[in-house]
Amino acid sequence: MNGKLVEGQYFYRISATLDYPGAKPQVVDIPVIVDTVSPSVEVALVEDNKALEFAASDNKNGSGVSHLDILVDGKSILETLLSGETTEYTLPNEVEEGTAVTVVAYDYAGNKQETSVVAEEVKKDKTIPVISLNTPEALEVYGDKEIAFSGTIKDESSIKAFTIGGKKVDTVYNEEKAEYIFTTSIPYDNGVHSVEIKATDNADNTAVFKRSFIVDAEAPSISFNGLSGNRIVNSNGKNPTVHVTVKDNFDEIQLALNGSELYYQTFKQPYAMRSLEKTVKKVELDLEPGLNEFEFTATDLAGHLTTKTVYFYKMSKEEKRKDIKIPEDK
Secondary structure, eight states: TTTTTEEEEEEEEEEEESSTTHHHEEEEEEEEEEEESSOEEEEEETTTTEEEEEEEEETSSSSSEEEEEEEEEEOOOSSSOOOOOEEEOOSSSSSTOEEEEEEEEEEETTTEEEEEEEEOOOOOOOOEEEEEEEEEEETTTTTTSEEEEEEEEEEOOOOOEEEEEEEOOEEEEEEETTTEEEEEEEESSSSEEEEEEEEETTOOOEEEEEEEEEEEEOOOOEEEOOOOOOOOOOOEEEEEEEEEEESSSSSOEEEEETTEEEEHHHHHHOOOOOOEEEEEEEEOOOOOOOOEEEEEEEEEEOOOEEEEEEEEEEOOOOOOOOOOOOOOOO
C-alpha cells in the first residue's frame, strides 16, 4: 500500500521452465510474514515476591511469540529461555523491595518487548500462631491410654504445619470464627507425659509449648495375709485380725474398710510413675452376732476402684456350727 507492505503473510512465487519445447513452468510458493511490530507482555509479582505471573502475545497478523527471558536488575537469571506459551515462573530467591524484574518477549521475526515490575514491600506476618489446647488439661489424670487432643489455632496468615508429639495432625478452617480446629486421639503408655504442641504458619512463625498429663490405666490390687480359714467364730471368740496389702503402679492410694480409711498417700512432686506397695498390719475385724461382711476398697490416682469382700459369722450360744452357711469371698 503506497509502496509499503502491510503487516501479514505473503508468498514469494518462484517460477522456472525447462529449456525444451512444450515444457510447462514449475512454480513454488514460499510463505513470508512481514512483522515489524513488537509483541506485548504483562507481568505481576506474586506470592510475596517469590514468583511471576505473565502473559505474552503478538499482534493479530504477527509471527507469534517464540520465547521469553527474565531479568533481575538487568541480568538474565535463566539457563534456558522459556517457551512463548509460559505464563508463570517461580523465582529462585525472594526478590527484595525495590528490585526490578523484567520479562522480555521475543517474536519469530526478532521483535522484542520488555515489561518491568518493581518489587514492593511485602507485609509479612510476624505474629506466631495462637494455640488453644482444650484437652488434655494440664496435669490431668486419665484412666485410659487413648488420649484425646482438641483445640483451636488462630493466625494472621495460614497454618503450614501442626504437630503433636512430632506427629502431623490435620486441621480444619472455620471461616465463621476465623480459626483452625483440630481433634485427634493418640495412645500413650502408663506414666507422666510431657508432649510438644507445635504450629507453624506460612510466614514460618512458630508457636510451641508442652502439655503434661498423666496416664494411669491400671487398677490397684488388694491381697490378704493371715486371713483365717475358719470363718465361724464362737459367741465368746475374739475378733480376727488380718494383714492387708495394697499395690499400684502410682504412689497415690486410698485403702478403706467398710468406708473407713485405713491408709492414704497422695501423689507428690516431682511427678513421676512410682510404684507403691503398702501393708497395713493387724487390721481388726469387729464382729457382731450373725453374718459379718467386710468390704475392702482401694482407689488409685485415676479413680480406679478395686473391691474385695470377706465374710465371717459370729455364732450365738444357741446356734450350731453345722447349720451355718457363709458366702464365698468376692
